[in-house]
Amino acid sequence: MRRFILIAVPYLWLLALFLVPFLIVLKISLSDIALSIPPYTPQLDLSAGWDGIKSFLSELDFENFTFLTQDPLYWKAYVSSLQIAAISTLLTLLVGYPIAYGMAQAPDEWRPTLLLLVILPFWTSFLIRVYSWIGILSNEGFLNQFLLWTGIISTPLTILNTNTAVYIGIVYTYLPFMILPIYSALEKMDGSLLEAAEDLGCSRLSAFWLITIPLSKAGIIAGCFLVFIPALGEFVIPSLLGGSDTLMIGKVLWEEFFSNRDWPVASAVAVILLLILVIPIVLFQRNEQKQREMDQ
Amino acid sequence: MRRFSWFNATSLTLGFAFLYLPMIILIIYSFNSSRLVTVWAGFSTQWYGALLQNESFLDAAWVTVQVAVASSTIATVLGTMGAYVLVRGGRFMGRTVFSGMIYAPLVMPEVITGLSLLLLFIGIGLDRGIFTIVLAHTTFSMCFVSVVVSSRLVSFDKSLEEAALDLGCTPFDAFRLVTLPIIAPAVISGWLLAFTLSLDDLVIASFTAGPSATTLPIRIFSAVRLGVSPEINALSTIMIAIVTIGVITASIITKRNSLAQQRDEQAAARTA
Amino acid sequence: MAQTVFAPWDDPQAKPLIQFRNVTKRFGEFTAIENLTQDIYEREFFSLLGPSGCGKTTLMRMLAGFENVTEGQILIAGQDMANVPPNKRAVNMMFQSYALFPHLSVWENIAFGLKREGKPKAEIDARVDEMLRLTRLVKFAKRKPHQISGGQRQRVALARSLAKAPKLLLLDEPLGALDKKLRQDTQFELMDIQEKTGTTFVIVTHDQEEAMTVSSRVAVMDEGRIIQVATPAQIYEAPNCVYVADFIGEVNIIDGVATSDGDGYRIAWAEGQEPFFAKTPNSFSEGQRCHIAIRPEKVAISAERPDDMANAVEGQIIDIAYLGNISTYHVKLTNGQMIKAQAANTRRLSRRSFTWEDRVWLSWTDTAAVVLES
Numbered sequence: 021m022r023r024f025i026l027i028a029v030p031y032l033w034l035l036a037l038f039l040v041p042f043l044i045v046l047k048i049s050l051s052d053i054a055l056s057i058p059p060y061t062p063q064l065d066l067s068a069g070w071d072g073i074k075s076f077l078s079e080l081d082f083e084n085f086t087f088l089t090q091d092p093l094y095w096k097a098y099v100s101s102l103q104i105a106a107i108s109t110l111l112t113l114l115v116g117y118p119i120a121y122g123m124a125q126a127p128d129e130w131r132p133t134l135l136l137l138v139i140l141p142f143w144t145s146f147l148i149r150v151y152s153w154i155g156i157l158s159n160e161g162f163l164n165q166f167l168l169w170t171g172i173i174s175t176p177l178t179i180l181n182t183n184t185a186v187y188i189g190i191v192y193t194y195l196p197f198m199i200l201p202i203y204s205a206l207e208k209m210d211g212s213l214l215e216a217a218e219d220l221g222c223s224r225l226s227a228f229w230l231i232t233i234p235l236s237k238a239g240i241i242a243g244c245f246l247v248f249i250p251a252l253g254e255f256v257i258p259s260l261l262g263g264s265d266t267l268m269i270g271k272v273l274w275e276e277f278f279s280n281r282d283w284p285v286a287s288a289v290a291v292i293l294l295l296i297l298v299i300p301i302v303l304f305q306r307n308e309q310k311q312r313e314m315d316q
Numbered sequence: 317m318r319r320f321s322w323f324n325a326t327s328l329t330l331g332f333a334f335l336y337l338p339m340i341i342l343i344i345y346s347f348n349s350s351r352l353v354t355v356w357a358g359f360s361t362q363w364y365g366a367l368l369q370n371e372s373f374l375d376a377a378w379v380t381v382q383v384a385v386a387s388s389t390i391a392t393v394l395g396t397m398g399a400y401v402l403v404r405g406g407r408f409m410g411r412t413v414f415s416g417m418i419y420a421p422l423v424m425p426e427v428i429t430g431l432s433l434l435l436l437f438i439g440i441g442l443d444r445g446i447f448t449i450v451l452a453h454t455t456f457s458m459c460f461v462s463v464v465v466s467s468r469l470v471s472f473d474k475s476l477e478e479a480a481l482d483l484g485c486t487p488f489d490a491f492r493l494v495t496l497p498i499i500a501p502a503v504i505s506g507w508l509l510a511f512t513l514s515l516d517d518l519v520i521a522s523f524t525a526g527p528s529a530t531t532l533p534i535r536i537f538s539a540v541r542l543g544v545s546p547e548i549n550a551l552s553t554i555m556i557a558i559v560t561i562g563v564i565t566a567s568i569i570t571k572r573n574s575l576a577q578q579r580d581e582q583a584a585a586r587t588a
Numbered sequence: 589m590a591q592t593v594f595a596p597w598d599d600p601q602a603k604p605l606i607q608f609r610n611v612t613k614r615f616g617e618f619t620a621i622e623n624l625t626q627d628i629y630e631r632e633f634f635s636l637l638g639p640s641g642c643g644k645t646t647l648m649r650m651l652a653g654f655e656n657v658t659e660g661q662i663l664i665a666g667q668d669m670a671n672v673p674p675n676k677r678a679v680n681m682m683f684q685s686y687a688l689f690p691h692l693s694v695w696e697n698i699a700f701g702l703k704r705e706g707k708p709k710a711e712i713d714a715r716v717d718e719m720l721r722l723t724r725l726v727k728f729a730k731r732k733p734h735q736i737s738g739g740q741r742q743r744v745a746l747a748r749s750l751a752k753a754p755k756l757l758l759l760d761e762p763l764g765a766l767d768k769k770l771r772q773d774t775q776f777e778l779m780d781i782q783e784k785t786g787t788t789f790v791i792v793t794h795d796q797e798e799a800m801t802v803s804s805r806v807a808v809m810d811e812g813r814i815i816q817v818a819t820p821a822q823i824y825e826a827p828n829c830v831y832v833a834d835f836i837g838e839v840n841i842i843d844g845v846a847t848s849d850g851d852g853y854r855i856a857w858a859e860g861q862e863p864f865f866a867k868t869p870n871s872f873s874e875g876q877r878c879h880i881a882i883r884p885e886k887v888a889i890s891a892e893r894p895d896d897m898a899n900a901v902e903g904q905i906i907d908i909a910y911l912g913n914i915s916t917y918h919v920k921l922t923n924g925q926m927i928k929a930q931a932a933n934t935r936r937l938s939r940r941s942f943t944w945e946d947r948v949w950l951s952w953t954d955t956a957a958v959v960l961e962s
Binding site for chain 2 (some may be wrong): 031032041146147149259
C-alpha cells in the first residue's frame with residue numbers, strides 16, 4: 021500500500037502538470053483561432069458523449085501547421101534559431117575547452133577553488149547575468165569606451181541588439197555547462213598517457229590531438245548538447261540582447277502568445293520546436309548511455 | 317604528471333575574467349552616484365536606499381521568496397519520492413512513462429513548459445496567482461531534485477537498508493531512520509537547487525502568474541527592457557552577494573566536513 | 589565421553605532449527621538454488637562454502653527474508669517463513685560490507701535493533717554494554733563508524749547483529765574485508781563468541797580455510813546444489829566426489845579402472861605399471877572407471893623404494909615449491925602424470941636431500957587415498 025502511494029503521488033503530479041498540459045498544447049495547435057475566451061475552438065464537450073468526441077475530432081486539422089510553412093516568418097525563425105544555437109555552441113566550445121583544460125592541468129590544491137568559481141555563476145540569477153552585458157555592449161557601453169580609449173576604433177561599434185550580442189550572451193550564460201563535462205572527462209585522464217605518447221615519439225601538440233581530444237570526446241559532446249538544447253528554445257537572451265531582426269523561436273512563441281493572442285499558432289510553434297528538439301535530445305541520451313556502459 | 321604551463325595560466329585568467337568582469341562592473345557601478353550608468357561620478361549608496369523605498373520591488377521580492385520556499389519544499393518531497401521510485405521502485409506499470417516525465421522537463425524549453433501550464437490552468441478555470449506559480453515551479457524543479465537525489469541513491473549501499481529491516485524496522489522506518497539521514501546532503505542540495513531555480517525563473521512565472529502576483533524576475537525583466545538602471549544594479553548586487561556568501565559558506569562547510577572525516581579515518585587506521 | 593561430542597545431525601531425536609524443504613529459487617530464467625533440502629541444528633556453526641555464484645548468498649538471503657522462495661519451504665523452529673518479512677524474523681544478519689549506519693555512533697548502531705523492539709531504556713543500556721564488553725568495544729562506544737578501524741567495525745557489526753539475541757545469526761563473508769593476520773585472530777574470536785552466546789551461526793564464505801577452522805559442519809555448494817555436508821575433518825578426509833576433494837585443499841587425482849581384490853580394490857592407472865591398491869568404503873563394479881584422490885601430505889618421498897608401503901611409484905622431480913615449513917615437490921611419473929608430494933622441512937635448507945631432476949620414489953599406504961566414482 022505504501023509503495024503504491026510512493027509511486028502514485030509523484031506520478032499523478034507529473035501526469036497532471038506535465039503530460040496533460042502538453043496534450044492540451046497539442047490539441048490547441050490543431051484547433052482554430054476564435055474571438056472568444058479562451059480564444060480557440062473547438063472545445064471538447066464530454067457531456068455530449070461519444071458524439072461530442074467525434075465532432076471534436078472532426079474539427080481538428082493541421083491548418084496551423086500549414087500556416088507555419090506558408091508564412092516565411094516561422095520558417096526563418098526556426099532556421100535562424102538552429103543557426104544561432106549552433107554557432108553559439110561552437111563558440112562556447114572554443115572558449116570553454118581551454119578553460120576546462122587549464123583547470124584539469126592546474127595543481128590539485130587549486131582545483132576545488134577553480135571548480136567553485138565555475139559553478140558560482142550558475143547559482144547566480146540568469147537574468148542578472150544577461151542584464152550585465154547590456155551595460156557593456158551598448159553604444160556608450162564599457163566595451164566601446166575601452167576600444168575608443170585604446171584607439172582601436174574611432175566610432176562606437178553597434179553590438180547590442182544584434183546577433184553578435186546574442187552569441188556573446190549565450191556563450192557567457194552557458195559556459196559552465198560546457199566547462200564542467202569537459203573538465204570531468206579531462207580530469208579522469210591518466211597523465212601518464214601523454215608521457216607514454218611522447219615516449220613513443222609524439223610531439224606535445226600531436227599528443228594533445230591524438231590522445232587528449234579523443235579521450236575528452238564524450239565530455240565535448242555532452243557539453244555541446246547541454247548548450248545547444250537550451251539555446252535553441254532561448255527567450256531571455258534574444259529579447260534582451262538581440263535586435264528586432266533577431267529571430268528566435270522562443271521569442272516568436274512568446275510574441276505570438278502575448279502580443280497576437282493567437283493561441284493555436286503559438287501551440288503549433290511549440291509543437292514544432294519540440295519535434296526539432298527531439299533529435300538532439302535522443303542523440304544526447306545515447307551519448308550518455310554509451311558513456312555509462314563504458315564506465316562499467 | 318600534470319603540467320601547468322603559461323598557456324594554461326593565460327586561458328584560465330582570460331576565462332575567469334570573462335566570467336566575472338561583467339558582474340564586477342555591475343557591482344561597482346551600483347555604487348555610482350550618477351544615474352548615467354556608464355559614467356563614474358563618485359561613490360554613493362543612494363540606489364540601495366531608493367531600492368528600499370521601491371514598494372513594487374519589495375512586493376515582488378516577497379512574492380518570489382514565498383513562491384520559492386513553497387515550491388522548493390514541495391518539490392523536494394515529491395522529487396525525493398520520485399528518485400526513490402526511479403532507483404528502488406522495481407518494476408511497475410508505466411515505469412518508462414514515469415522516468416520520461418522525470419527527465420523531459422530538464423530539457424524542455426521554458427516557453428513550452430510555461431505555455432502548456434498556462435493553457436491547463438485556463439482550461440480548468442484556475443485563477444492565476446501565487447498558487448499557480450508554485451504549482452508550475454514545483455513541477456519542473458521536482459525533476460531536478462529527482463536527478464540530484466537519485467544520483468546519490470544509486471551509490472547508496474543497499475545493505476544499509478537491509479540491515480535496518482533485519483534489525484526490525486518497517487520499510488518506512490528504514491527510510492526515515494537510515495536512508496534519509498544518509499542522503500540528507502543530496503536532499504538539501506536538491507532543495508537549494510529548486511530554490512534557486514524558482515528564484516531565477518522568468519519565463520514560466522510570466523506565463524503562470526496572474527496580474528495579482530508579480531515575481532522579482534518579472535519585475536526586473538520589465539525594468540531592464542527599458543535599459544540599464546542603477547536600481548537594478550543595486551538589486552543585482554544584493555542578489556549576487558547573497559548567492560556568493562551562500563555558495564562559499566556551503567563549500568567551506570563541505571570541505572571542513574570531508575577533511576574531518578579524512579583525519580578521523582587516518583587516525584582510526586593508525587590505532588588499528 | 590559420547591555426550592561431549594556435538595553432533596545433533598547424527599541424533600534422529602534432535603529437532604532441526606532450520607529446515608530447507610525442496611527449496612528452489614529462480615531469478616527469471618536463472619536458477620540460483622535447485623531443489624535443495626537441508627537441516628541445520630541449534631547451536632551449530634554451519635558454513636556454506638563455494639565459489640562465487642554457487643547460490644550460497646542467495647540461500648542466506650532467503651533465510652534473512654530478503655529473497656522469496658520460488659518453490660518449496662523454509663522452516664525456522666518449525667514455522668514456515670514464506671510470508672514473514674525480514675523485520676519480523678528472529679534472525680539477524682551480519683553483512684559483508686558490515687552495513688554500519690554511518691550517521692550513528694557505535695553505541696547507537698548496537699542499540700538500533702533493541703530500540704525498534706521498544707524495550708525500556710535501562711534494559712537497552714544494559715544489553716548494549718554487555719555487547720560492547722563481549723566484543724571489546726567499550727572504549728569506542730561514542731565513536732562513529734568512520735572513526736574506527738576495519739577490525740573494530742567488524743566487531744561492531746557482530747555486536748549489532750547479536751544484540752537482539754537472535755535464534756539464528758547469518759554471517760555473509762564476515763571476515764572477507766580483513767587482512768590475513770587479523771582474519772585468523774578473528775576466526776577464533778568468532779568461535780568463542782558463538783560458544784558463549786549459544787547462538788546458531790550460518791556463515792557464507794568462499795575461503796575454505798575459514799570454513800574448516802570455524803565450522804561444526806561445512807556444506808560445499810556448486811551451481812545451486814549442496815554437494816556434500818559433513819564435519820571439516822570428514823570433508824577433508826572423505827570427500828564424496830572429485831569436486832569436493834579438489835575444492836578443499838590440494839589433491840592429486842589419478843584416473844584408473846578398479847578391480848576387486850580382497851578387502852580393497854586394485855586400480856590400474858597406466859599401461860605397464862603396477863596397479864595401486866586402496867581400501868575404501870565405496871563399492872565399485874569390476875572394470876569401473878574411478879579416480880584416486882590423494883592429498884600431497886600423505887605422499888611420502890624417498891630415494892629408495894620403501895618396503896612397507898602398499899603403493900610405490902618412481903618419478904623425477906620437476907619443480908620444488910619452498911613454503912618455509914614445508915616443501916611441495918612436483919614429481920613427474922613415467923606416464924607423464926604429475927604428482928605433488930609434501931615433506932616437512934625439518935632440516936635446514938642446505939641439507940635438503942632432494943633437488944631438481946632427482947629420481948625419487950613416491951609412496952603411500954592403502955588407506956591414504958580416497959577412491960571416487962567418475
